[in-house]
Amino acid sequence: KLFFTDYGNAAKVERCDMDGMNRTWIVDSKIEQPTALALDLINKYVYWLDIYLESVEVVDYQGRRRHTIVKGRQIRHLCGLAVFENSLYTVNSDNLSILRINRYNGTDVQALARLDNAKEIRVYQKRTQTAVRSHACEADPYGMAGGCSHICLLSSSYKARTCRCRTGFILGTDGRSCK
Secondary structure (H helix, E strand, C coil): CEEEEECCCCCEEEEECCCCCCCEEEECCCCCCEEEEEEECCCCEEEEEECCCCEEEEEECCCCCCEEEEECHHHCCEEEEEEECCEEEEEECCCCEEEEEECCCCCCEEEEEECCCCCCCCCCCHHHCCCCCCCCCCECCCCCECCCCCEEEECCCCCCEEEECCCCCCECCCCCCEC
16 A cells, blocks of 8 residues: 655545555545654554644554644654654754654653754664565566566555556556557
8 A cells, every 4th residue: 555645725644555546535634734654564553744733643544543642832843754663753854853752652752863954764674674475566587577568556455466657658458568
């Protein structure tokens, strides 16, 4: 799945399949400017930062079990969001500090370090990477991902895929080659 935010005419947090199909709103009320997302891949939670409402909130992948982690003026200048173990990590763009927030009660907020010009944060750790199983976009014997001549996108499951073409090309009738 692909998770994303939008704060155009109607602010929301959405999800869809990697090929853009099955687009679903998972949060569409009491939300104004969602600017960052973080996923808990193990427990299937979506965290987001709303800079207008000055809050960090969470829901499950279906948009249920919503609650606020932390709310208030300390959220005003945050950008970027990452989750690891019991904490959320973010960057305060006002003083360029990396913050750690307890994701269960939001009360334990600590500044960890200061970085010049930081606007985003990611946690890379082996335990945060899910095991990769065989999938529909693996290279075929000719080295083409999923048998697609240009782009292979996973669809509704890891067993299904959709081929797409780069700009200026049209997908052939075989659904795999681009012309």
